[in-house]
Amino acid sequence: MPGSEEPERSGGLPALAEAAAKAHAALDPAHWDFFAGGAGEERTLRANEDAFACRRLVPRVLREVGEPDLAVDLLGEPLSMPVLIAPTAFHRLAHPGGEAATAVAAAAAATVMVVSMAATQPVEEIAATGAALWFQLYPQPDREFSDAVVRRAEAAGCRALVVTVDSPVFGRRERDRRNGFLDLPPGLACENMRDGTGRVRDVVMDPALGWAQVDRLRAVTGLPILLKGVLHPADARLAVEHGADALIVSNHGGRQLDGAVSTLDALPAVAAAVGGRIPVLVDGGIRRGSDVAIALALGASAVLVGRPVVWGLAAGGTDGVRAVLEALRADLRDVLTLAGAPRPGALTPDMVA
Numbered sequence: 001m002p003g004s005e006e007p008e009r010s011g012g013l014p015a016l017a018e019a020a021a022k023a024h025a026a027l028d029p030a031h032w033d034f035f036a037g038g039a040g041e042e043r044t045l046r047a048n049e050d051a052f053a054c055r056r057l058v059p060r061v062l063r064e065v066g067e068p069d070l071a072v073d074l075l076g077e078p079l080s081m082p083v084l085i086a087p088t089a090f091h092r093l094a095h096p097g098g099e100a101a102t103a104v105a106a107a108a109a110a111t112v113m114v115v116s117m118a119a120t121q122p123v124e125e126i127a128a129t130g131a132a133l134w135f136q137l138y139p140q141p142d143r144e145f146s147d148a149v150v151r152r153a154e155a156a157g158c159r160a161l162v163v164t165v166d167s168p169v170f171g172r173r174e175r176d177r178r179n180g181f182l183d184l185p186p187g188l189a190c191e192n193m194r195d196g197t198g199r200v201r202d203v204v205m206d207p208a209l210g211w212a213q214v215d216r217l218r219a220v221t222g223l224p225i226l227l228k229g230v231l232h233p234a235d236a237r238l239a240v241e242h243g244a245d246a247l248i249v250s251n252h253g254g255r256q257l258d259g260a261v262s263t264l265d266a267l268p269a270v271a272a273a274v275g276g277r278i279p280v281l282v283d284g285g286i287r288r289g290s291d292v293a294i295a296l297a298l299g300a301s302a303v304l305v306g307r308p309v310v311w312g313l314a315a316g317g318t319d320g321v322r323a324v325l326e327a328l329r330a331d332l333r334d335v336l337t338l339a340g341a342p343r344p345g346a347l348t349p350d351m352v353a
């Protein structure tokens with residue numbers, strides 16, 4: 001029974017709920033399930049959104065906010081707002097425009113798109129849109145091939161490397177198992193996994209991955225390195241010690257370890273462990289401006305959104321992604337105004353109950 005009746009929990013802001021409903025109607029039910037689903041019984045997937053719904057902002061008053069300025073600088077990147085596009089696989093499965101269509105929307109919104117290693121277009125084509133791109137890497141057990149992918153992304157103009165560290169194996173996606181969804185349909189491929197012979201390699205998860213590989217990557221690339229998928233404060237400390245340039249508190253949108261802590265619940269301890277030495281980002285379940293504001297108040301420098309962007313893409317290509325990003329921006333602007341925060345940096349932990 002692929003594809004649930006309702007686009008479950010993809011709501012939040014009306015524009016996001018609308019995109020999700022359109023995506024649900026447009027997508028093959030098995031593909032909807034691939035994008036929407038999580039691991040196991042999806043406890044962590046649900047926990048991400050629930051954690052935001054359980055927090056309340058404590059606004060400040062009479063702060064002469066005027067029009068808040070949403071812009072932030074992150075790793076040398078000027079962003080028009082503290083909301084980035086999380087790396088998600090297989091954009092051509094959502095829309096024929098694929099990753100390039102998403103990138104055009106990112107450029108229009110003046111934010112960063114993190115390109116998934118499992119993208120269905122060559123990174124050079126995505127970069128040709130002019131968008132500010134970061135590249136997401138699953139370090140491959142074939143280190144030479146893995147390094148070649150990094151160099152290719154760097155040569156294409158990607159400005160940071162996002163190393164995903166929460167995936168020693170692929171999560172158990174029960175919807176995909178039920179639906180028999182295993183691979184991309186003919187005609188679609190992970191275009192950045194082609195080797196010298198033109199053969200497309202599989203994206204392999206590496207259970208032997210360790211800190212030594214993070215150290216190695218430092219020598220492979222001069223790009224800033226972000227570690228994506230940190231939840232434990234001890235790992236946050238190690239990440240700083242190993243020279244990470246930023247962290248992304250993430251549980252992969254509930255697609256890896258079901259039962260893992262929600263990202264919002266993990267954020268304060270990670271932020272405390274990092275102690276301001278490097279930026280901390282967070283993703284998972286962010287669906288409206290107040291979610292963004294709560295994450296920033298509890299220590300994040302910026303957030304990333306995954307599924308809402310995929311719904312926008314499936315619903316309307318570039319315009320659909322733009323609508324999602326602009327709805328988040330407008331909502332965040334209202335929330336900052338009402339909370340008495342002239343800038344993202346003015347949100348502090350005492351403003352969350």
Ligand SMILES: Cc1cc2nc3c(=O)[nH]c(=O)nc-3n(C[C@H](O)[C@H](O)[C@H](O)COP(=O)(O)O)c2cc1C
Nearest residue numbers: 035086087088089116164252253284285305306307
């Ligand atoms: C369909 C889908 C594909 C994803 N593919 C990747 C990926 O290739 N690499 C990666 O690091 N994370 C991947 N993620 C995780 C996202 O980067 C992000 O952590 C997560 O989606 C954030 O949660 P949200 O969807 O609730 O916003 C994927 C998530 C989804 C939903």
Ligand SMILES: O=C(O)C(=O)c1ccccc1
Nearest residue numbers: 089090117118203252255
């Ligand atoms: O990372 C993911 O969540 C994901 O769905 C994926 C799919 C194919 C290849 C790599 C990752």
